[in-house]
Amino acid sequence: MLGKIEIFQKYNGEKVLTINSYPQGVSIHDESIKKSYWYAIAQEVLRFTQKRKKPQILMLGLGACTIPNLIAKQDKNIHQTIIEIDKEIIKACHDFFGLGQLPNYQIIQNNAYKWVSNNTFKNEFDVIIIDIFLGHPPYVDLKSNKPNFIEKLLPYLKQDGMIIFNRPAHTEETRSDSRQLEQYLKTRFKKTKLLDIKDPRRFRNNLIIGLSLQIKNI
Numbered sequence: 001m002l003g004k005i006e007i008f009q010k011y012n013g014e015k016v017l018t019i020n021s022y023p024q025g026v027s028i029h030d031e032s033i034k035k036s037y038w039y040a041i042a043q044e045v046l047r048f049t050q051k052r053k054k055p056q057i058l059m060l061g062l063g064a065c066t067i068p069n070l071i072a073k074q075d076k077n078i079h080q081t082i083i084e085i086d087k088e089i090i091k092a093c094h095d096f097f098g099l100g101q102l103p104n105y106q107i108i109q110n111n112a113y114k115w116v117s118n119n120t121f122k123n124e125f126d127v128i129i130i131d132i133f134l135g136h137p138p139y140v141d142l143k144s145n146k147p148n149f150i151e152k153l154l155p156y157l158k159q160d161g162m163i164i165f166n167r168p169a170h171t172e173e174t175r176s177d178s179r180q181l182e183q184y185l186k187t188r189f190k191k192t193k194l195l196d197i198k199d200p201r202r203f204r205n206n207l208i209i210g211l212s213l214q215i216k217n218i
Helices: 031-035 037-049 066-073 087-098 112-118 146-158 172-186
Strands: 005-009 017-018 022-026 056-060 079-083 105-109 124-129 157-168 189-198 204-213
Touching: 005 087, 017 087, 022 066, 031 037, 037 066, 037 124, 037 157, 037 189, 037 204, 056 066, 066 079, 066 189, 087 105, 112 146, 124 146, 146 157, 157 172, 172 204
Parallel strands: 056 079, 056 124, 079 105, 124 157
Antiparallel strands: 005 017, 017 022, 157 204, 189 204
């Protein structure tokens, strides 16, 4: 659905999933994963939820199951609800990236933009991760960073929850977009932060994070 899916294995044993030759995620067994933005996201989630009882996270976009695997490896008690539009991505993650071995998860094949309109999980999630990428330029799905979508998504978050956006940061333009997104989140959250992650795989990504909603969800 999103494009041509390929999986290949690097010299160090790391598996990579690409769509139209653009990397969507990797396996987690090589030590270099600790320098990646996937690992940084997982660590933010793990630190935030470590003292919470039965934490729930919502992840929009599956990729190569990289973030779910990293989270589950360190805390099997975190329940992960994952929304992914492409059934072939889901199949590839089952076949090559251990999706079926996750201990505590639900995978929902659906369009995230339509799914958020159903209000099924209101005020349920401790953390929401927005990691929606495409198989064509600009690769990140720009709609996922717009206020009208974010406002539909926030009712799913607990009042004291955390939201994480993953965005590419290879150019000054994309980094400027990240700063603009953080400025918007400042109007909705009590605290925000922006992380700049430079991966040895030549990826550069920004993580834009909001913590604790300012106005109570209705």
